[in-house]
Amino acid sequence: MTPDHEQARAVLREVFGHAEFRGLQGEVIGEVLAGRDALAVLPTGGGKSLCYQIPALLRPGVGLVISPLIALMHDQVDALRQLGVRAARIDSGLSPEERARAWRSLTAGELDLIYLSPEGLMQGVLERLMAAPVALVAIDEAHCVSQWGHDFRPEYRALGRLADLFPGVPRLAVTATADARTREDIRGQLRLGRASEFVASFARPELALSAEAKRDGARRRVGDLVAARKSQSGVVYCGSRDGSEALAERLADQGVKARAYHAGLDKTVRHERSDWFRSEEDAVMVATIAFGMGIDKPDVRFVIHADPPASIEAYWQEVGRAGRDGELADGITLYGASDMAWALERIRRRELPEEVAQVQTRKVRQLYAMLGGATCRAQAVRRYFGEADAAPCGRCDRCLTPPAGIDASEAARKALSAVQRLGGRFGRGRLVDHLLGRTKGVSEDEAGMSTFGVGQEVDPGEWRDLIEQLLFEGLLVERPNDGRPLIALADRDAVREVYRGERKLTVLKTSKAGPARGRTRRADLGRRMSDIEEPLFEALRAWRREEAARQGLPPYVIFHDRTLAEIARHRPPDRAALLAIDGVGHAKLERYGEAVLGFCAAPGAER
Ligand code: ADP
Ligand code: ZN
Numbered sequence: 001m002t003p004d005h006e007q008a009r010a011v012l013r014e015v016f017g018h019a020e021f022r023g024l025q026g027e028v029i030g031e032v033l034a035g036r037d038a039l040a041v042l043p044t045g046g047g048k049s050l051c052y053q054i055p056a057l058l059r060p061g062v063g064l065v066i067s068p069l070i071a072l073m074h075d076q077v078d079a080l081r082q083l084g085v086r087a088a089r090i091d092s093g094l095s096p097e098e099r100a101r102a103w104r105s106l107t108a109g110e111l112d113l114i115y116l117s118p119e120g121l122m123q124g125v126l127e128r129l130m131a132a133p134v135a136l137v138a139i140d141e142a143h144c145v146s147q148w149g150h151d152f153r154p155e156y157r158a159l160g161r162l163a164d165l166f167p168g169v170p171r172l173a174v175t176a177t178a179d180a181r182t183r184e185d186i187r188g189q190l191r192l193g194r195a196s197e198f199v200a201s202f203a204r205p206e207l208a209l210s211a212e213a214k215r216d217g218a219r220r221r222v223g224d225l226v227a228a229r230k231s232q233s234g235v236v237y238c239g240s241r242d243g244s245e246a247l248a249e250r251l252a253d254q255g256v257k258a259r260a261y262h263a264g265l266d267k268t269v270r271h272e273r274s275d276w277f278r279s280e281e282d283a284v285m286v287a288t289i290a291f292g293m294g295i296d297k298p299d300v301r302f303v304i305h306a307d308p309p310a311s312i313e314a315y316w317q318e319v320g321r322a323g324r325d326g327e328l329a330d331g332i333t334l335y336g337a338s339d340m341a342w343a344l345e346r347i348r349r350r351e352l353p354e355e356v357a358q359v360q361t362r363k364v365r366q367l368y369a370m371l372g373g374a375t376c377r378a379q380a381v382r383r384y385f386g387e388a389d390a391a392p393c394g395r396c397d398r399c400l401t402p403p404a405g406i407d408a409s410e411a412a413r414k415a416l417s418a419v420q421r422l423g424g425r426f427g428r429g430r431l432v433d434h435l436l437g438r439t440k441g442v443s444e445d446e447a448g449m450s451t452f453g454v455g456q457e458v459d460p461g462e463w464r465d466l467i468e469q470l471l472f473e474g475l476l477v478e479r480p481n482d483g484r485p486l487i488a489l490a491d492r493d494a495v496r497e498v499y500r501g502e503r504k505l506t507v508l509k510t511s512k513a514g515p516a517r518g519r520t521r522r523a524d525l526g527r528r529m530s531d532i533e534e535p536l537f538e539a540l541r542a543w544r545r546e547e548a549a550r551q552g553l554p555p556y557v558i559f560h561d562r563t564l565a566e567i568a569r570h571r572p573p574d575r576a577a578l579l580a581i582d583g584v585g586h587a588k589l590e591r592y593g594e595a596v597l598g599f600c601a602a603p604g605a606e607r
Helices: 003-014 025-033 048-058 070-082 096-107 125-130 154-165 180-189 218-227 241-253 267-279 312-319 337-349 354-372 377-384 409-422 428-436 460-472 492-499 522-526 533-551 561-570 575-579 586-601
Strands: 038-041 062-066 087-090 113-116 134-139 171-175 196-199 207-213 233-237 258-261 284-287 300-305 329-335 404-407 476-479 486-489 506-509
Touching: 003 025, 003 048, 025 038, 025 048, 025 196, 038 180, 048 062, 048 134, 048 171, 070 087, 070 113, 070 586, 087 096, 096 125, 134 154, 154 180, 180 196, 207 377, 218 233, 218 241, 218 300, 218 329, 233 241, 241 258, 241 284, 258 267, 267 284, 300 312, 312 329, 312 354, 312 377, 329 354, 337 354, 337 460, 337 476, 354 377, 354 460, 409 428, 409 460, 409 476, 409 486, 409 492, 428 460, 460 476, 460 506, 533 561, 533 586, 575 586
Parallel strands: 038 171, 038 196, 062 113, 062 134, 087 113, 134 171, 207 329, 233 284, 233 300, 258 284, 300 329
Antiparallel strands: 404 506, 476 486
16 A cells, blocks of 8 residues: 555544545545546546545645536535635635635645636636646536537536646546446546546445336326425426426425426525525435536436436436435336427427537437336346446346236237328327227228227226337327327338238236335435434434524534444444444544533433
């Protein structure tokens, strides 16, 4: 072990209060400490921030962190200050006085870390930074630089010049999601040359994943899913601003602490709501993707996609916001063929360069193949990210109840020829009626068709599922038509293969939407605790709530649930024992040690 490595571990223990590096952290930190550039792809919750925070503390000068979202910087700076690290941020949200103060501390060499937004870098800020000794440059959410990624931000393109501006200073690009192509692009755009690449496993064993096809009353279903997760904090993603408002209202009527969040809201309202979300232990945010990067609330217990995400990358990143504290959490996705049709339509409308449009289209198809597929969700995602040998997770809906596939080729032939006869003039409801021979006021023409009433042995719900499947498989297409989409044959060659029996169609026999019940409960944190310890845990949480309110901070910045649970389990008798708990470093020991030990010493843990 090199002396650098020893020092890094000491900082990990003393400042951050963690006993061991997680995953590739140690390697990445070693690389940066040696003064070399690096690209690190670690899953959400994998501990990316320590990869630059620790070297910034050990190398002379200030660590520059470029991060795209103000909320994230805000959180990190708060959390670092709690740890006794000298951190500041410079962004558009600062008052002129705060900004002046940040600059003064920087010039005086009093900062370990400074957070900046990419936009903030343009305005003469860089020149001033170049005058200060810089320990490293970290670029967070580095996939934003790539058009091949799923979250391209043009302002990230300018970050390539950091290479010239800070010669000899190690630069570290970090992201949670980047396939091989995106990684190549990051390397090129950020001019990382031959920098070492660290790609961690994408496994998130604490996530219980599931996906279900939308049925009538899909919003009610979301209501049930949330209701079954009472007093847990979660995010519900919606495809539209209006949708998120309406759903938030619906949940609020149901008695859930829910608010909406989207880019159409006034900036101050958005700030207020994200602060609210961070500080409440049972808040549910109903949001568009505008609520995204930068939420590092560790105790999010569920993410529900009321509308599906845009790609597997987006899925993993969004679902990944649950369970960052490593405790069990749910990721539930509702999806439908019309969602897929819309996603594809949006790509067409954006008039992207052909090559880009193709990549995006493929990403959409891969997402729906995973959602509609029969295999383990986590395994499918990890294979997508290149982990060929990923094993089934044993926790997702597919692992717990493997669906049976039934051959539906015969029914598929009936449906396809009905669409052909009807000439693509009708939507799915009308198509099902035709197959069942139930069309109201049917014309003589239609009644005379050989496909009219040809499918009476199949029930309407099954017909709908089958049509859905034909849409997913690209045999049928749904064309938007003023909100009443029409169904037509898609790929005639493929349809012919089905007619000739060369292509089989399997539908998954899934049960009606499963129970809304969650597999995880907040109280699960206390699973390993005996009854005697539970009151101590609750007392500590109540204390934390007060302490957080007093300092105007989110509770998890003081201590994570996980740390409180550990304390309740071990009931440390003295400072040394408290320091051994994961998440307790020197600064927090000084600040809160006395209060916490007081609770541990109290008989029965009464307050
Ligand atoms: P992300 O990679 O998603 O940005 P963070 O850097 O926010 O992850 O870290 C996620 C959580 O994991 C944080 O709450 C952090 O305290 C915790 N963490 C990071 N590294 C370690 C470690 N080595 N041991 C224990 N907990 C860690
Ligand atoms: Zn699984």
